[in-house]
Amino acid sequence: MTTDTKQDSTLDMLRFVFQRVLKKRWILVVNILALTVITLLQFVLPQIEQFIIDKVIPQKHVQLLFISVGLLLLAAVVLGLFNFLATYLMGVMSQNAITDLRTQLYDDILDQDTHFFESSKTGDLMVRLTSDVNNMQSLISANMLSMIGNIFTFVGVLGFILYKNWQMAVAVSLTFPLTFLIYRVFRDRIHNAFKRVRQSQSQMSNQMQNTLTEVDLIKSYTSEGYESQRFDHYALKNRDNMIDATKNQAIFSPLVDGVNFLGVAIVLLLGAMFVMKGSLTVGGLVAYLSYVGMLQSPISSFTRLLNQIQQALVSYGRIKEVTNVHPTIVNSANPLPMPELQVGIALKDVSFAFKGDPKRAKSDHAAISHVSFNIPFGQQTALVGHSGAGKSTLTRLIDRFYDVDAGDITFDGIPIKEIDLKQLRQNIAIVSQDIAIIDGTIRDNIQYGSPEANDDAIMAMAELADIKDFIQSLPEGLATQVGERGLKLSGGQRQRLAIARALLKDAQVVILDEATASLDNESEKTIQKALNNLLKERTSLVIAHRLSTIHNADQIVVLDAGKVVEIGKHEELLKAHGPYEKLYNAQFE
Numbered sequence: 004m005t006t007d008t009k010q011d012s013t014l015d016m017l018r019f020v021f022q023r024v025l026k027k028r029w030i031l032v033v034n035i036l037a038l039t040v041i042t043l044l045q046f047v048l049p050q051i052e053q054f055i056i057d058k059v060i061p062q063k064h065v066q067l068l069f070i071s072v073g074l075l076l077l078a079a080v081v082l083g084l085f086n087f088l089a090t091y092l093m094g095v096m097s098q099n100a101i102t103d104l105r106t107q108l109y110d111d112i113l114d115q116d117t118h119f120f121e122s123s124k125t126g127d128l129m130v131r132l133t134s135d136v137n138n139m140q141s142l143i144s145a146n147m148l149s150m151i152g153n154i155f156t157f158v159g160v161l162g163f164i165l166y167k168n169w170q171m172a173v174a175v176s177l178t179f180p181l182t183f184l185i186y187r188v189f190r191d192r193i194h195n196a197f198k199r200v201r202q203s204q205s206q207m208s209n210q211m212q213n214t215l216t217e218v219d220l221i222k223s224y225t226s227e228g229y230e231s232q233r234f235d236h237y238a239l240k241n242r243d244n245m246i247d248a249t250k251n252q253a254i255f256s257p258l259v260d261g262v263n264f265l266g267v268a269i270v271l272l273l274g275a276m277f278v279m280k281g282s283l284t285v286g287g288l289v290a291y292l293s294y295v296g297m298l299q300s301p302i303s304s305f306t307r308l309l310n311q312i313q314q315a316l317v318s319y320g321r322i323k324e325v326t327n328v329h330p331t332i333v334n335s336a337n338p339l340p341m342p343e344l345q346v347g348i349a350l351k352d353v354s355f356a357f358k359g360d361p362k363r364a365k366s367d368h369a370a371i372s373h374v375s376f377n378i379p380f381g382q383q384t385a386l387v388g389h390s391g392a393g394k395s396t397l398t399r400l401i402d403r404f405y406d407v408d409a410g411d412i413t414f415d416g417i418p419i420k421e422i423d424l425k426q427l428r429q430n431i432a433i434v435s436q437d438i439a440i441i442d443g444t445i446r447d448n449i450q451y452g453s454p455e456a457n458d459d460a461i462m463a464m465a466e467l468a469d470i471k472d473f474i475q476s477l478p479e480g481l482a483t484q485v486g487e488r489g490l491k492l493s494g495g496q497r498q499r500l501a502i503a504r505a506l507l508k509d510a511q512v513v514i515l516d517e518a519t520a521s522l523d524n525e526s527e528k529t530i531q532k533a534l535n536n537l538l539k540e541r542t543s544l545v546i547a548h549r550l551s552t553i554h555n556a557d558q559i560v561v562l563d564a565g566k567v568v569e570i571g572k573h574e575e576l577l578k579a580h581g582p583y584e585k586l587y588n589a590q591f592e
């Protein structure tokens with residue numbers, strides 16, 4: 004990155020963060036006032052000290068001594084109060100801004116296209132949402148806000164000490180370029196070190212995410228040792244990166260302090276000589292040294308701030324990587340309402356290839372190519388084909404998880420891209436093999452997406468889904484907690500819960516990815532009953548893995564390598580002795 008673009012992105016970042024701070028302007032104003040009072044009081048304290056040393060002690064004026072010390076204490080108490088106010092308000096301000104940033108980032112992530120989630124790692128996104136956002140907090144710090152005050156202090160104090168004793172002021176100023184040089188050398192080193200820290204934190208988080216959600220797999224393959232080794236690898240890498248970043252910071256700060264100390268030493272040397280010569284009082288030297296300290300403190304906080312900015316810039320870059328990706332699956336300028344279907348869904352010459360993988364983007368690797376068929380209103384259409392034929396992809400195109408590359412999908416003649424996306428999805432219920440159970444109660448799970456439904460409606464759907472008896476057998480009924488990922492439920496119970504959820508959604512279209520999981524005959528029968536209730540009188544598309552369940556489908560579409568190779572009813576297709584018959588026979592051999 005060149006110096007110019009670095010400055011641009013720094014300004015960008017400051018704008019990005021301070022826009023949020025400005026939402027509560029009064030806190031900012033009070034805070035800046037408090038910081039100004041603190042700076043002024045700090046300026047007054049050395050004056051009182053000098054007064055005591057130079058005037059009160061020589062005059063042996065005890066009463067004045069008590070008054071002066073009293074004033075000193077009073078100033079210290081007021082300083083303490085304002086310090087409290089400034090720190091507290093700073094905390095409120097930074098927490099407000101950071102929470103605002105975090106929720107916006109979370110919303111931005113949720114709005115992303117499905118493709119984004121398929122190409123991102125969850126652990127990495129979590130690190131961006133948590134510690135990268137936290138890192139930005141350092142920008143809204145006392146250091147940052149007191150910067151303006153610091154500049155005034157710096158100029159004011161420099162003018163004041165030049166006036167008091169220009170030789171010592173010039174001598175101390177000679178150390179400033181040295182501080183700047185140190186900053187320039189360390190800026191890039193610190194930036195790069197923190198970039199590596201963030202990357203290794205993401206890797207560690209990905210490893211945790213991947214393994215903690217697949218504990219059963221790890222245990223059954225006794226791969227605890229293997230996973231532990233992988234985690235160790237990332238943890239050690241993160242440790243080394245962290246140590247490297249700390250080392251750079253640890254060298255940087257003492258170097259700046261060292262240069263500052265050099266300034267103090269020079270002033271002490273020169274000042275002591277002036278005192279010996281009688282052109283400066285002892286109190287004058289003590290006060291001068293305090294002012295030199297005040298001159299150096301803005302420089303120190305400025306360099307510390309630049310250091311924090313480098314860290315925050317790394318996190319800002321990572322946050323921007325997410326917010327700069329704009330979802331493409333969005334509403335058209337004037338979206339149309341979802342129609343009440345009377346004709347059905349039509350696919351015309353639909354093609355689609357997964358992006359991001361150059362191999363798949365080639366037309367001969369397209370997941371779906373030139374597919375045309377109708378899904379008539381109120382009827383059941385079954386999709387069959389070998390694994391990888393494109394069945395799931397096709398259903399995801401109909402729910403607009405992806406947009407087609409070519410061709411059209413229409414609902415009663417209205418192109419899918421013209422229909423309001425929210426309404427479209429509210430009108431399609433999907434029951435997939437991989438059933439998502441949210442962490443909460445059974446009620447939360449059935450009610451998900453239909454929060455207005457009352458318990459009567461929920462239980463009515465539970466009955467149709469054949470899970471009412473089970474719910475009633477539980478001491479807490481609908482209020483029973485189902486653990487993370489629904490671990491406490493059996494496969495069949497999870498499926499029926501998902502069916503109840505889909506029934507409550509009361510969508511016009513149902514997409515069903517039939518479970519291949521081996522349920523015992525009894526469960527299969529109850530689930531089939533529940534499914535029949537769900538599919539009854541609805542426009543449905545069923546991915547059938549067991550061909551025995553679709554004998555009665557109104558039409559069967561056979562897919563092979565992303566293309567439609569046959570369409571018809573079960574009996575017709577068997578008679579045609581084509582691909583369907585082969586699939587069918589293969590299952591019953």
Ligand SMILES: Nc1ncnc2c1ncn2[C@@H]1O[C@H](COP(=O)(O)OP(=O)(O)OP(=O)(O)O)[C@@H](O)[C@H]1O
Pocket residue numbers: 121357360363370388389390391392393394395396397
């Ligand atoms: N998210 C994805 N990114 C890239 N390629 C994908 C993605 N999902 C599926 N594919 C590929 O697209 C093709 C079609 O997959 P799809 O899941 O639609 O098949 P399917 O017929 O549903 O298979 P199954 O019956 O095994 O579920 C396959 O070659 C698959 O590898």
